[in-house]
Amino acid sequence: SLQNPIFQQYWGNRVELHVHLDGAIRPETILYFGKKRGIPLPGDTVEELLKYVSYDTPLTLPKFLEKFNYYMPAIAGDREAVKRIAYEFVETKAKEGVAYVEVRYSPHLLANSGVAPMPWGQTEGDLTPDEVVQLVNQGLKDGERDFHIKARSILCCMRHMPSWSPEVVELCKKYQNDSVVAVDLAGDETLKVEDYSEHKKAYEEAVRSGIHRTVHAGEAGPAAMVKEAVYVLKAERVGHGYHVVEDPELYKELLKIKMHFEVCPWSSYLTGACSPDFTKHPVIQFKKDRANYSLNTDDPLIFNSTIDKDYGIVKEHMGFTEEEFKRVNINAAQSSFLPEKEKQELLTQLYKAYGMVPNAS
């Protein structure tokens, strides 16, 4: 895609805000640790492994989420693996022309100690969620140094595990601006959560502690989930949010307050979140209304993609122009969870690269 002129201007100047670390692992790395640790995987080669892990025709959100089960046991609970996936992630994003990335993950899903229930059927070890965060931070910092881009992280609460949420927010506080910039709520939003109050309390604590907030909502779920994310959980950004357009009044309100939507085009096709007809995609409405949104990969391992795939889809099927790509990336930088001074530095870099006068967007 370096040959494709539409991408050239953004090369090295893209901003990505919604990508899961555990959905962005290299298949080679999964195979390496599976073999090293004697953990069975569905294949011995990249091609075989990807036959199970990745796919290219729409599933449902819960069916998509099952894909993690195939390979997470090879990575979770291993110090070297956790640090390495973070490091390699930064290299991958640098190669995709990303200048700044916010990468998210659940510290609990990568741990094998101090976590109940134990994820992935692991036997108890000594890697805690706290140490997972330290290892990811180290991997990201090493990556920043070697690949010359900026990477920050977002810690995920999981919809189905409200009991983890208080610790997730405590970890955000402990590592605030030491790589970690925000809290997220991920997982299956169509699931009925018995005791939702823990998520709510965790988000209240995040507000009190000045922790930035994003929430997966309106991906597979209805507009009401977006409403709850913004007005109950006090989300500053919405993960996906596609179904917000089905509540015109709410949509109008969120346009007015310039709520940021983290749009993932190829993901929205493969998780069945949106109609498979790209010409009916809600991001077309977002573009028309000059909404505040970004373009992101979400889970590039499972979706067998790079960020070019997402830019390509909206360009080919949704009439995206160079002007819109610039606007999208500037909005992403503006809605990033960087401290103000670093945000301004990033914006200055983008304006310069795009040949724009600051604040003319």
Ligand SMILES: O=c1[nH]cnc2c1ncn2[C@@H]1O[C@H](CO)[C@@H](O)[C@H]1O
């Ligand atoms: O598109 C998505 N929607 C909701 N949850 C997701 C999506 N992609 C990944 N995860 C969930 O987030 C966890 C932490 O990174 C992943 O383990 C996965 O369960």
